[in-house]
Amino acid sequence: MVNQHATAATKARILDAAENLFADNGFRGTTLRAITTKAGVNLAAVNYHFGSKEDLLAAVLDRRLGPLNRQRLAKLDQVLAAAAKTGRLPAPRDILHAFFEPTLRFRESEPGARACITIITRAITSAETIVRDEFLKQIEPMGRRLLAAMQAAYPGLPSHKLYMQTRFCLAAMQPLMMEDNMARMAPPDFKLPHELDRQLDILLDFCCQGLGNNHD
Amino acid sequence: MVNQHATAATKARILDAAENLFADNGFRGTTLRAITTKAGVNLAAVNYHFGSKEDLLAAVLDRRLGPLNRQRLAKLDQVLAAAAKTGRLPAPRDILHAFFEPTLRFRESEPGARACITIITRAITSAETIVRDEFLKQIEPMGRRLLAAMQAAYPGLPSHKLYMQTRFCLAAMQPLMMEDNMARMAPPDFKLPHELDRQLDILLDFCCQGLGNNHD
DNA sequence: GTCTATAGATTGATAGAC
DNA sequence: GTCTATCAATCTATAGAC
Numbered sequence: 001m002v003n004q005h006a007t008a009a010t011k012a013r014i015l016d017a018a019e020n021l022f023a024d025n026g027f028r029g030t031t032l033r034a035i036t037t038k039a040g041v042n043l044a045a046v047n048y049h050f051g052s053k054e055d056l057l058a059a060v061l062d063r064r065l066g067p068l069n070r071q072r073l074a075k076l077d078q079v080l081a082a083a084a085k086t087g088r089l090p091a092p093r094d095i096l097h098a099f100f101e102p103t104l105r106f107r108e109s110e111p112g113a114r115a116c117i118t119i120i121t122r123a124i125t126s127a128e129t130i131v132r133d134e135f136l137k138q139i140e141p142m143g144r145r146l147l148a149a150m151q152a153a154y155p156g157l158p159s160h161k162l163y164m165q166t167r168f169c170l171a172a173m174q175p176l177m178m179e180d181n182m183a184r185m186a187p188p189d190f191k192l193p194h195e196l197d198r199q200l201d202i203l204l205d206f207c208c209q210g211l212g213n214n215h216d
Numbered sequence: 217m218v219n220q221h222a223t224a225a226t227k228a229r230i231l232d233a234a235e236n237l238f239a240d241n242g243f244r245g246t247t248l249r250a251i252t253t254k255a256g257v258n259l260a261a262v263n264y265h266f267g268s269k270e271d272l273l274a275a276v277l278d279r280r281l282g283p284l285n286r287q288r289l290a291k292l293d294q295v296l297a298a299a300a301k302t303g304r305l306p307a308p309r310d311i312l313h314a315f316f317e318p319t320l321r322f323r324e325s326e327p328g329a330r331a332c333i334t335i336i337t338r339a340i341t342s343a344e345t346i347v348r349d350e351f352l353k354q355i356e357p358m359g360r361r362l363l364a365a366m367q368a369a370y371p372g373l374p375s376h377k378l379y380m381q382t383r384f385c386l387a388a389m390q391p392l393m394m395e396d397n398m399a400r401m402a403p404p405d406f407k408l409p410h411e412l413d414r415q416l417d418i419l420l421d422f423c424c425q426g427l428g429n430n431h432d
Numbered sequence: 433g434t435c436t437a438t439a440g441a442t443t444g445a446t447a448g449a450c
Numbered sequence: 451g452t453c454t455a456t457c458a459a460t461c462t463a464t465a466g467a468c
Binding site for chain 2: 433
Binding site for chain 4: 249260262268
């Protein structure tokens with residue numbers, strides 16, 4: 001029988017180190033040596049426990065995106081169920097809130113989560129095929145559900161317009177997902193609102209006004 | 217005296233090859249061998265003509281961003297001058313149009329320009345320090361001017377809110393700057409409007425409604 | 433200016449002892 | 451499971467012939 005405690009601890013240390021290094025330096029910019037040194041484990045440990053560097057990336061993403069997506073889906077289902085109960089269309093603001101709020105809350109929950117959010121913020125535009133593909137695999141069902149909810153909220157709208165606007169909303173979240181990115185180009189006196197809910201309000205106001213009445 | 221024709225042609229071929237490869241595979245994912253092979257020049261040519269791989273990246277960005285930024289600034293100045301002449305506040309839509317329109321038009325002007333737009337779309341969130349820094353160096357004056365114009369358009373608005381909203385607008389442009397990105401997660405029947413002006417309208421409608429009346 | 437050849441450093445991965 | 455040692459395959463950059 002294997003030493004499960006040692007295994008679990010070593011794997012976790014590797015995941016933590018890799019997560020932070022991938023966030024700071026990207027996938028290609030991070031070496032197995034950097035990861036294992038930071039984790040305080042042997043160079044061979046990554047290949048022993050995960051198989052390869054690519055499989056390690058998949059594990060890094062999976063560990064965080066699994067729970068996060070379950071949260072987002074639960075909130076979304078709640079919104080849709082509540083709307084169905086009252087016989088009204090679901091509110092776009094509630095739908096977007098079900099996606100944005102868990103994401104930004106999760107980001108503040110733990111340094112590792114913050115690092116992972118940095119990785120996935122980059123992932124959609126990444127030139128690193130593995131990062132992009134692994135992220136898309138994890139996000140696709142969520143994206144489909146979100147889009148379906150938006151279509152339910154705007155039954156009359158041409159689907160291409162709704163899809164574009166939904167993508168604009170998701171893209172608009174990017175500066176809040178990468179705070180140091182937000183800091184770049186900021187005027188010298190800029191202070192991001194300290195309260196997460198305030199940040200969320202400003203983003204949701206922007207997106208929902210952007211979506212507008214939208215029944216033209 | 218050097219052979220200026222040969223030099224200019226070789227440099228251009230290297231720039232073209234590098235631009236496309238950086239767009240496809242990122243900076244780190246592109247080797248000098250791949251660049252020189254694609255350009256049909258010798259491996260040593262990059263270091264001879266540009267000094268280093270990093271200096272080549274700077275040259276790739278500079279060649280396109282120089283003219284593009286001049287276009288954007290000229291349009292922005294036009295908007296501000298026209299507003300000053302009539303004594304009215306500049307219209308947010310005109311300001312954003314001065315930034316968005318040259319960008320997306322430029323992207324359609326030439327395959328190389330399209331590749332370069334892909335590079336700069338990724339640059340703001342890039343984990344590759346050189347890409348990010350080189351881009352920021354080129355975009356910073358433009359960003360400052362844009363933000364100043366937005367402040368002129370919304371004189372009463374708290375500056376942190378205006379800055380955030382402006383960043384949301386810039387981020388929202390991302391899906392239109394990377395078309396294949398837009399295609400990912402799209403519903404099977406999705407067709408991006410063929411006309412650039414139509415794409416622009418949808419984006420500008422979204423952003424300007426998002427910015428809203430905004431004098432609270 | 434262009435070329436070949438190669439230096440010098442790093443990389444992901446693995447074999448095999450413990 | 452952990453370790454050392456190492457392989458084979460990269461890479462950027464450059465020296466020096468033409």
